[in-house]
Amino acid sequence: MRLGNQTRMLRRFACAVSLSATLAATPGCVPVFGYGDYPPDGYVATTEPVYFEGRPAYWYGNQWYYREGGRWNHYDREPAALHQRRMQGPQVRHTYEPPRGRPAVGHSGGRPGGRR
Amino acid sequence: MSAPDVRDLPWATLWDTLRRGKIRHMVAIPMEHQTVLNPSKMGTIATLLFGALAAVNCGGASANARPPATAASASEVDEVAAGLTEHHRHHHHGGVTLLIALSLDTLGVSPEERTAVEKIRRDLHARMEPARAAQQKLAAALAEGVAAADLDATTVDAAIAQVSAAAAKVHDASADALNELHAVLTPPERAALVDKVEAHWSVWQKANAEESDPANPEGSRLAMLTTDLGLTQDQVDKIRAGFGEGMKGVPRLDPQEIVTHIREFGDAFRSEKFDAKALNGANVANAHLAGWGAAHLAHFVEAVSPVLTPDQRAEYARRLGEHAGHSNGGNE
Numbered sequence: 001m002r003l004g005n006q007t008r009m010l011r012r013f014a015c016a017v018s019l020s021a022t023l024a025a026t027p028g029c030v031p032v033f034g035y036g037d038y039p040p041d042g043y044v045a046t047t048e049p050v051y052f053e054g055r056p057a058y059w060y061g062n063q064w065y066y067r068e069g070g071r072w073n074h075y076d077r078e079p080a081a082l083h084q085r086r087m088q089g090p091q092v093r094h095t096y097e098p099p100r101g102r103p104a105v106g107h108s109g110g111r112p113g114g115r116r
Numbered sequence: 117m118s119a120p121d122v123r124d125l126p127w128a129t130l131w132d133t134l135r136r137g138k139i140r141h142m143v144a145i146p147m148e149h150q151t152v153l154n155p156s157k158m159g160t161i162a163t164l165l166f167g168a169l170a171a172v173n174c175g176g177a178s179a180n181a182r183p184p185a186t187a188a189s190a191s192e193v194d195e196v197a198a199g200l201t202e203h204h205r206h207h208h209h210g211g212v213t214l215l216i217a218l219s220l221d222t223l224g225v226s227p228e229e230r231t232a233v234e235k236i237r238r239d240l241h242a243r244m245e246p247a248r249a250a251q252q253k254l255a256a257a258l259a260e261g262v263a264a265a266d267l268d269a270t271t272v273d274a275a276i277a278q279v280s281a282a283a284a285k286v287h288d289a290s291a292d293a294l295n296e297l298h299a300v301l302t303p304p305e306r307a308a309l310v311d312k313v314e315a316h317w318s319v320w321q322k323a324n325a326e327e328s329d330p331a332n333p334e335g336s337r338l339a340m341l342t343t344d345l346g347l348t349q350d351q352v353d354k355i356r357a358g359f360g361e362g363m364k365g366v367p368r369l370d371p372q373e374i375v376t377h378i379r380e381f382g383d384a385f386r387s388e389k390f391d392a393k394a395l396n397g398a399n400v401a402n403a404h405l406a407g408w409g410a411a412h413l414a415h416f417v418e419a420v421s422p423v424l425t426p427d428q429r430a431e432y433a434r435r436l437g438e439h440a441g442h443s444n445g446g447n448e
Contacts, residue, residue, distance in 0.1 A: 041315040041322075046196045047222055048223070051302075051304050092224065093196050095195075096199045096200045
């Protein structure tokens, strides 16, 4: 009886390992704990979004991200319209200060001097 | 892996974590519960746990899966975002209204709306002009004081008070422009604006609160100055001590007050009907944010100035003067 319990436990453990390995090998289905990479606040604050399906989307880290219900999601497959938009050029960004705190000549903190 | 306890997170990190929806996967299992787990059930539990995690993670469009970051995107983010952080270290006038105005810089509206939104953006900056002028006066006083190695505390304190007083009037002066903005924008653009205001607030917090944030010592104002001016460790220690002493007299900024105002603004602005005049606490929040930011900057400069060499002093005064000169916040 004791041996049977151990066998069942080993089988379940093997099943769990097998299932986790399958999940890990499935693209887009890797469980992620805690913190992940999303468009950082500094990116969202300085980048023009592309409006798609009634919401703003940001191209970041080779993914299109959007917010839904207060959390970030991304498209597994790039929608054709967003792909087409991306092929037209990078999303516009606004530079407020050059790196290391050296203000740009004629800096205004405002409009598209920072277009990249 | 161990999950962080949210009670241990600094407030800036906690806010950032909550608003970005990253906290839902943090599963804290009290240690005492580990002792009551029956080993014979561990396999079953593990199977169920993995199944649940798979369901959570695959239920939507791969929510929160880690994207493959490219080298190009990483370096671009660093440069532009660092510039925004530096901007938020020096420009506080207008409080949350300034964050709203800055959010218009990258809203990406349609060509049909662009002219109207640009007009509103200029209007907002015009309504903040008294606060901007007060901040410019403070920045100029700091630059001159550093250059002469003689910061006049009375002048600086008066300039800080002027920034706070002027910021207290910004929301009332801007309410019509904000209402007009709401009328011009589409619902997705309103949502994008609110996202950006929250993002600016998050960056502002990191830019101005990181001196006391042990989690980010390398990105602090002092760390940047250490690199840029070649400060010695002895100078850094003296600045840190002097800054801590100087800030003791400054009333603490309550981030919850700003968060509450931003949430109130965000909820109202996302809805179909919006009246900026109905936002309670906006003037107080703006005054506190702008006043604290000005005081934080001033006391930092006051701590830095006495320990600089003549060459470092000249360079630092030049930089402060440049910020004073371009502090028009886009009101070109």
